[in-house]
Structures are given as C-alpha cells and as structure tokens.
Amino acid sequence: MKKTVLFWLILGLFGFVCLPWHMTDGGILDARWVTDGTASTGLFASIAGQWWLTPVGLTLLGALIIQLSVIDPVRRARLTLGTSVFGLVLLAVQGLVIVRAGPRILETLLTSETILAGQPGMGAGAAVCALALLFSSTISISQSGKGQGDAFVVNTIGLIVALVAIFVFFPVIHILVRAFEVDGGYALTEFFPRFFSSDIWGLGCLIRDRSCGVAINSLFLAVMTGAGTTLLGLSFALIFTRTDFRAKTVLRILTVLPIITPPFVIGLALILLFGRAGTVTEFFADLLGWEATRWLYGFWGIYFAQLLSFTPIAFLVLIGVVQGVSPSMEEASQTLDADRWQTFRFVSLPLMRPGLANAFLLGFIESLADFGNPLVLGSGYNVLSTDIYFAIVGAVADPAKAAILAIALLTLTLSAFMAQRIWLGKKSYATITGKADSGQNASLNPVLKWVCYGTALPWAALTVVVYSMIIFGSFVKLWGYNHSFTLDHYIRAFGIDFTTGRWTGVAWDSYFTTLTISSVAAPLTAVVGLSTAYLLVRQKFVGKDAFEFSTMLSFAIPGTVIGVSYIMAFNFPPIELTGTSIILIIVFVFRNMPVGVRGGIAAMSQLDKSLDEASITLGANSFTTVRRVILPLMGPAILAALTYSFVRAITSVSAVIFLVSAKHNMATSFIVGRVENGEFGLAIAYSAVLIITMLAAILILQLLVGTRRLRRSDRVQQA
C-alpha cells in the first residue's frame, strides 16, 4: 500500500518537473514544447515567474518526504492526506483565480497584474499532478481510519466524485453564475425580474390573443406529451400482454426503431408528409381544394413528432409494469364475480399506477429536453430548449439570457425528477413475489381492446409510413416536386472517387468523427457507469445517498443545458476544452452515465453478494474480485451499457450542437445544418445511413458477447 502512494507521488513530481503544466497548441502527443524554448513544465514555469505553481510542487514533495520519514502508519497516512488535500485545493484555487477572461472567483479583491495577465488552460502536467494528489489522498483515507477502507474502493469513489464535480457540477454552477451577470459585473437584483419576466412565464395566451411565455409553452407541451405517450404506451403494453394480437413482433420492432433514430429525423419525415409541399398535404389539397397551411410548424407538429419519438420509452416502462401485475390477483378478482372491466378498473389499473406515473414523468422530462424536433418544426412555437440555443448562436448572442432560460428549464426537469423519486420512493405496489405464479392474465374487455387497437394501430401505421418516407425520400430528386429515382444524395454524401482514391463525399468527415468519438465514449461510459453501480450496490460508505443522487442528476439535466454549461465552463482556463474532441467524449460519458448506472445496479443486484464475499475471504482484494468474479458474470449488462451509450452518442444532438467545431463535426449537427439549408434529400440519406450503421453496430456487439457464451456451453457438453 505504501508503495502505491509512493508511485503516485513520484509520478506527480515527474509530471510537475517534466510535463508541460499548461495546454500546448499541438495537443497531448505533440512534443514541440520540449524544444520551443518557453518555460513550460510546472517547475520551470515556477522559476520563470509563475510563482503560484510552486506550492503545488512543494505539497507533492512534502507528501513524499512524509511517506519516507514518518514511521507510524496511521500518522503517516493522516499527514499525507492533509498535505495532498491542501495541494489539491491550491491547485484548484490558482486555476480559478489566475485567469485572463471568463468568470473569476474573488474578482474584485484580486486585481494585481500577475492575475490579470492570466495563464493558459491546464495541460498534461497539471492533470498528472491533480491525479497524483487525488489518489494519494484517497489511498491515505483508506489507511488513516480504522483500516476499514479498501484502497481500490476509495480510489474509485474519489475519482468518480472528482469527475462528476468537474464535469457536472462545475459547469452547472457556471450557468448559475452567468445568470447573475450584467454589464461588467454581477448583480443579484437583476436576476429576479429577468427570471420572472413575461417572456418566460407569461400566461398571455390564456386571456388574450398573445403568445405565452416560453417556459409555459414548454411546460404545456411536456404535460401533453407525457400524457399522450403514457396513454399510447399503455395501449401498446396492453395489446402486447393481454390480447392475442398476431403481429406482436412487428409492433415490438416498431417500438424499438425510434431509439436508434436521430431525434429530428421524425420531424423531418413529418415535414415531408404534412409540410406545405408534403405528400399528404398535396393529396388533400388536390382532392378537396384545401389550402396548404403551415400548421405543422408549431405546437401540433412538435407534439406529433414527440409522440412518435417518445411513445417507445413509455411502452418499455409500461410493459414491465403491466406484466408485473400478478395473474393470481386478477383471477382472485374474477372468482369474486367481478367482470373483466371491473377487474381492470379496480384491480389491474390501480396496481399499475406507479408505473404510469413513472412513464408520464419520463415523457415529461424527454419532451422538455427534446431539441431536435422543436428545432426542425418549431418556428411558430417557442420552447426553452431551442430558445437557449438561439440565445447562444443567434444574431444577438446573449449568454446571460441563455443562462436564465437554462435555469428555468433546469428548474422544470429537476422538479419532475424529484417528484419521480419521491413518488416512487414511497409507494410500493410490488406484486411480483418469490413464489412462482401460475395462471393467466385476464384478457381485455372487448370495448377496451378496441380502444387500444384504435389508438395504437394507427400510430404504428404512421410509424411505418414515417420510416418508409425516410428511405423513399433519400432516393428521390427533390421531394414534393420531382419524384424520379436518384442516388445523387448518397453520392454527394458518401461518394468515393475511385480513380484518385479520394473520399469525395461531404459527409465522410463528420461520419468518421462520429464513429470514432462514439466508440471511444461508449466503453468509457460503461466503465464509469458500472463502477458507480458497483459502489452503490456492493459497498457501504459515508454519503452514499448523496453520491447516488449526484450521479443520477445528470439524467435530469437537459442536453441543451449541458451544452450551454460546457461552453460557458470549458471555454476558458483553467480547463479549456472547447473545440477539442475530448469535450465531445466527456459530454457523452456524463450524459449517458445514469443509464449505465441503472443497468449495472439491476444486473449486480441479481448476483448473490456471497460470491463477492467468498472471493474476498479467499484472499482476493476488491479489484481482483471485480475483475475475476463480477465482470465475467455481468456480460449482458455490459453489452447493454455499451450499446446504449454508443447509440445515444450517435443520435444525440442537443448538447453536441454547442460543442462541435469545424475540425470535429458530428453527424447530427452536420445533418441539422443541411436541414437549415433546405437540403432535405441529403439530410435524410445521411440519417438512413446512420440508422443502418447503428443496427450493424448493435448486431456486432451482440455477436461478440454471444460467441463467448457459446464457447462456454461447448465446454459444458464435453465434460
């Protein structure tokens, strides 16, 4: 154990002395800083006048001396802990204080020239030093108490807490600070009138012929979408479990498709169908002489698109709930002479209530956070997520307004998130017991059955039409005007000039960037998510509830808010990441982490705890236990986490659109750009390719895990 601390401290000192403290122009692997003559490593920079770096190096050295000279282990650990934490604080403070631009803490107090001169963002040297100080602190914690701590566990906790603090809380705090910003300073008094202005919360549309505030618009849409998706999802779940409907597999596929569809694609297909030049619109215009209107570009369009996009989520939640209603309860009700409607109304439905609430809140949050559909369809109906975007990229960039709108959006989603936790935390309607249940679920009452068919099947038909449009639309010259077959869109996007061997398609760059970044982000997400799940399920530590809450929090932060907060927080030193591919990877990891955590928790709860304990009593430490016992038994959960984070990284647009740069453009933001230019054919062709890419990726991942299982069962047969 002592050796591990020594290793980290020496590595930290190495970083301080030999690695460039600040960011270099060429990225991590560029070695030009060695020869270009500037004093760049922590040590040389300190000597050359950046005196504020010296204490960081000194704490590393101090901790090293303590490690080598103090003999009593507990005293040694405590002293090291104190020194390392002090070093971390110094490192953070110097980074936050000595910056040239952007929000600076203690701004009014510190105005000396050194501080105003600023310094570039932290680089490899700073990162190594910070990591060394962090691990030397956490290992010391594990040794300084009563020796209960397991270094691996404490290290993991420390690392995840640090990462969540830097990449979730730090940016969100930046938004809060920005919201108080006025010309040349900060004012508390300015915030409230601006936050509660009628632009945001106005109810004008109820009384007069004016438009409502943007937050009210969002709220109304979210409630409608939550209710709509819950009802549709319930219809589907009931058809799926309580009827003898034949084409259940088709329904199942239809409900999974939207998950691998980039969010705005549905909106796009709706434009092609119902827009001014849409097929359906023109058909009716010709037939009945209706005038083509722009009704789609407003509330109804967005609502329509969101219903199509988010019903699958409600379905996936509700099918578990509907299946969870124990058949014996329904049979009991029927033997008590209740008819099928009464059984459904008084037994099954009340038992599903928490599931319905959960589905509603999920739809609610998804609708608030939805960015793609309002962006494509919402020109007549302002919602928060897109208004935030336009406040940043619009003609009059107004970061303070964006921050205020972001806070309004965050307030709504966090309230829903809290409501969900409180609601689901209290009620327990568990009907699945350890006992094996036999018996059959009651089939639906005929009226109810036809109500379900009547709502769900048209929706399913529409989904089929929408997806056919995506395929069809990518092969025609100009939608609505010239429907002759063409491969032009694909060639423009993905053309390869075979004579010169050049990738001439305009989409290749963003396509490869997307694939690379998603494939880097997916395993990282799985690692962070599953290790968090391991800590939550298997370890006891102080502050576990707060830890769980903070890791789930990023789920409730809409992508637009994350995007805005990231450009606000990471555009300036001390952590300057905008324009790099790293920031895209980080944003995916922390956006998708909660799903990995949830999946991991579910999978790990099914592994008997005595397996870990057996491994530990046999002399393995937690790390070995995780590697040799838990991980091998978690195959499906790992696959799910990988697939999900990969797919989400490809389809995500809301956070990404703020963070892409010319050098690192992502597929979704590229497509949105084409849509804004009116190049629908190209946009749709690209979307179709993305969907197929994701399908292929899912299949490959499943095959990889599948073959491993096959090999194991082969061995079983030989034995």
Added chain:
Amino acid sequence: MTQTTGSVRFEGVVKKYGAVTALKKLDLSIDPGKLVTLLGPSGCGKTTTLRLIAGLEMATEGSIHIGGEDVTHLTATYRKVSMVFQSYALFPHMTVRENVAYGLTVKSIPKAEAAQEADDGLELVGLAGFGDRLPSELSGGQQQRVAVARAIVLEPEVLLLDEPLSNLDAKLRRHVREEIRQIQQRLGLTAVYVTHDQEEAMAVSDNIIVMNNAEIAQIGTPGDLYEAPNSAFIADFIGDANLVPCEVEATTNKVATAMLNGQKLNVPSNGTHKGAAQMVLRPHALKLTAPGTSGLVGQISYAAYLGKEMQYTVDTPVGSLFIIAPVQANPFAQGDSVSVGIIEEQARLVSG
C-alpha cells in the same frame, strides 16, 4: 498460551448497525484445533459473530485476535481465514478446479501448482476427477464439498462455516456433517460453525456457544449444555424439556431440596440458590405409572405410538407435560388417568 496458531479471541467486541445493536459486549475464546458451533435462534447474532471473525464486518468496539495476532482492523482479504457459505457461493463461470484454485491463484501461485493443489483438495473431499465440470453440473452435496475444498486448500488458520448444510436434504445432511467433522479432525483445523439446528450442533461440535438476544447464553460441550443448562432458555433450546416452576428450600454442594406442587424432591443442585426456580424435566426423566402411586396426578391428553417409543402428553396440575416412555405391552390410551413420577437424579434446576 503454548500454541496460538488457529486460536480466536474476542475482547469486548460490540457490533452496531446504526442504532441497532447486533452484538452486545462479547468476550470469547476458541482453542486451536477445535470445532466450535455458534448456535441460536435466528437474529441472535451468530452470523454476525462469524462475519466478524471473517473480516466481512468490522467491530464497532473491542478487538479481535486470530492466532494471537490483533486483526481487528484487517479486512477479509488479509485474514488467514476462509469461509464456506450457506449458498456455497461457487463462481458459476469457473470450473470446479478453477473454483478451488481461485484462492491460490490470487496469491500469485503458478497456475500449474495451483491446479495440482486444487486437485489434491478435491481428492480430500472425495471429488477427484470432477475438476473440469462446472458447478451447475454437480449435485447439491457435491457443490457443498467443492465449497469446503475451496476453503481448505488455502490452509486457513480458521475455517468458518455458515449454515453449510441448510440447503441439503435431511439424509444427506447427516452424511456431509460427518465428512466435515472428519476432515476437520484429520487436518487439525480450528473451525467455527454456525447453525440454528441444535441436533446438528450436538453432533459435530467440541464446544457449543449458544447465543440469544445478541449475547452469549452459555458455552460448553454438548454434554454440559444438555446436562447442566444454566437457564430456562438453554434447557428449552437444547433438547426437549418440560419446564415446571418450583421453590428451592435448601441447597448443599450437590443436592437441592425443591418443592414442586407440594412434593419435596431432592435433585442435583446445579449451582442454584434458594427461592423461586424452574425444574427442567427431560421427557425421559418422567415415569408414567398407574394412578394411585406417589407423583403428580394426571390425565393422558394425547398418545402416539412411534415404533421404538411412546410419546404422551399428560395434563397435570403443573401444566401439560411431554413424556417419552418405552413401548409396553399395554400402553396408556388417551383419557387414561395416570401418575407421573419424577426421576430425581435426572431432573435439573435452573433459576426462575
């Protein structure tokens, strides 16, 4: 102490989960080479005690010594104990050999050597040749033995067994417990065994520690506990017993005079004092005779013929008594009036 390897000592150990006390101040000493059972009703703290020895739980107060070394703050990884779990906890993705070799390989013993030792371990438990199977392909009893082999190949100072037989059927249970006892004696291991089944405890143990309400109720050999219970709880928990209130009038070193329903009895004193007490009457310590002779007057309320013996329930002025009698030519029948005689030297007194 001449030999400390394998000894276990608790000094004032307390375990609390928040406000709940799982273990009150516990002092305990286990000698090397002995098999000691922790016995008690569920929730009495026996499993907590076992997990404290294993290092899976940490003591809130007090200190724990294994082999004379203070291990209070060592986690399970670093203690020289291994454990057999109630659910066996065999790793389902590893073969039997890999399971048994697991503890050795994490100590970075070369693979071939570890596999050899694992095979030796499997042979010891009578499973030679099963190394290549997966745990799911073994019967419950075989899985149990793999779990034992996995624990003993590490040559632990102390072997811990947490209700190791509870997932086996009754017949297999007797067989496996004999095997465990034999292996323990052959290797001279110190073993701590948790069970709630008093018959199992009596059958395997050198010493039994009976626990109740988060503390030790009595420690002793199986014979001590049966012959000289120190409380009504022990008397009732170890074997069948009728507990009848009585009044101790005088005691000497060996004999106490007790009044039971107006009848003066001279029974072994068992360290009791004057005053109210309870008399422990084992089913065999009571004799049924035709009415009229001296003894308690009673009426048979239930009679059962079990082949080798008769079981009776008799209503008497001191309550209903459970009696086992040898099968006679003319057994008593339900409703018969009888006289219940107490065999004085087999009766025991516990404080009231």
